[in-house]
Amino acid sequence: MSGQKVVELVIDEGVGVITINNPPVNALTLDVRAQLKDVLQEVEQNADIRAIVITGAGPKCFVAGADIKDFPNQFEVGPRENATIYKEMFSYLENTPRPVVAALNGLALGGGLELALSCDLRIADEKAKFGLTEVTLGLVPGLGGTQRLARLVGPAKAKELLFTGKMVKADEAMQLGLVNQVVPNGEALNEALKLAKKLAKSAGVAIGYDKYLVNKGLELNLEDALELEMQYVEKVFKTEDLREGLDAFINKREAVFKNA
Ligand SMILES: C/C=C/C(=O)SCCNC(=O)CCNC(=O)[C@H](O)C(C)(C)COP(=O)(O)OP(=O)(O)OC[C@H]1O[C@@H](n2cnc3c(N)ncnc32)[C@H](O)[C@@H]1OP(=O)(O)O
Numbered sequence: 029m030s031g032q033k034v035v036e037l038v039i040d041e042g043v044g045v046i047t048i049n050n051p052p053v054n055a056l057t058l059d060v061r062a063q064l065k066d067v068l069q070e071v072e073q074n075a076d077i078r079a080i081v082i083t084g085a086g087p088k089c090f091v092a093g094a095d096i097k098d099f100p101n102q103f104e105v106g107p108r109e110n111a112t113i114y115k116e117m118f119s120y121l122e123n124t125p126r127p128v129v130a131a132l133n134g135l136a137l138g139g140g141l142e143l144a145l146s147c148d149l150r151i152a153d154e155k156a157k158f159g160l161t162e163v164t165l166g167l168v169p170g171l172g173g174t175q176r177l178a179r180l181v182g183p184a185k186a187k188e189l190l191f192t193g194k195m196v197k198a199d200e201a202m203q204l205g206l207v208n209q210v211v212p213n214g215e216a217l218n219e220a221l222k223l224a225k226k227l228a229k230s231a232g233v234a235i236g237y238d239k240y241l242v243n244k245g246l247e248l249n250l251e252d253a254l255e256l257e258m259q260y261v262e263k264v265f266k267t268e269d270l271r272e273g274l275d276a277f278i279n280k281r282e283a284v285f286k287n288a
Pocket residue numbers: 052053055089092093094095096097135137138139140161162164165167168169170171
């Protein structure tokens with residue numbers, strides 16, 4: 029471990045901004061793995077953080093994937109241990125009740141796209157490109173890419189991207205539903221932060237329930253999913269936030285949600 033700081037956390041108006049800063053391409057090295065784990069634990073323990081933004085440092089890459097140069101070291105022990113640690117962190121992002129916005133400032137390739145796919149929303153610089161390029165190395169995505177991409181863009185498009193390893197540009201990614209928004213170059217982080225700050229002031233309990241219902245509902249048949257939805261409507265009826273939201277609307281004032 030180099031000791032260099034390769035993952036940074038800044039808290040800005042209720043938003044935890046996580047930056048992968050590992051030049052030259054923000055590859056997911058062992059240092060990044062260790063520091064991302066620490067940062068996510070810090071985020072989890074800080075109730076003032078009500079939304080999360082993840083981005084990469086520099087204009088070229090969001091994250092250009094796993095550390096290719098470390099793979100030979102895994103031939104003996106196998107890939108499971110390293111992949112499992114990263115997958116647990118990606119699952120944290122997918123399951124935390126906080127909204128997670130990926131600010132795609134550049135190339136999101138391999139594990140970098142898999143990281144972005146574990147976020148709820150993705151805002152892309154117009155120059156950004158995306159690809160599960162593992163096949164070019166003879167590898168298979170190991171951080172959820174085969175599953176999350178297929179659920180997002182459909183099996184046929186996912187297979188096309190997986191089989192070819194090709195990169196898609198931001199405008200095509202938008203058409204595929206791979207990203208939520210495309211913004212002018214250099215604006216992804218600003219736009220993501222603006223959105224995340226808005227969400228941080230919103231009804232956090234309701235947002236967390238929405239996130240859980242969409243994610244869990246994908247695993248259920250429609251009847252069971254609708255029943256689960258109703259259970260969460262009943263849960264939200266018990267919250268202070270609902271009373272605050274209704275009172276604010278009736279009295280024509282801005283709601284102040286306390287996540288309670
Ligand atoms: C489970 C998950 C698996 C995976 O994620 S597998 C990996 C998937 N990622 C990729 O396939 C991307 C591989 N990298 C590239 O295609 C290119 O690079 C870029 C498009 C990102 C950038 O290209 P350019 O601007 O021409 O720079 P450059 O000379 O290729 O790279 C600059 C330095 O960065 C190193 N590097 C690039 N990507 C990675 C990586 N993913 N892991 C480790 N190192 C990487 C290179 O080797 C080189 O280094 P040096 O200057 O020492 O020659």
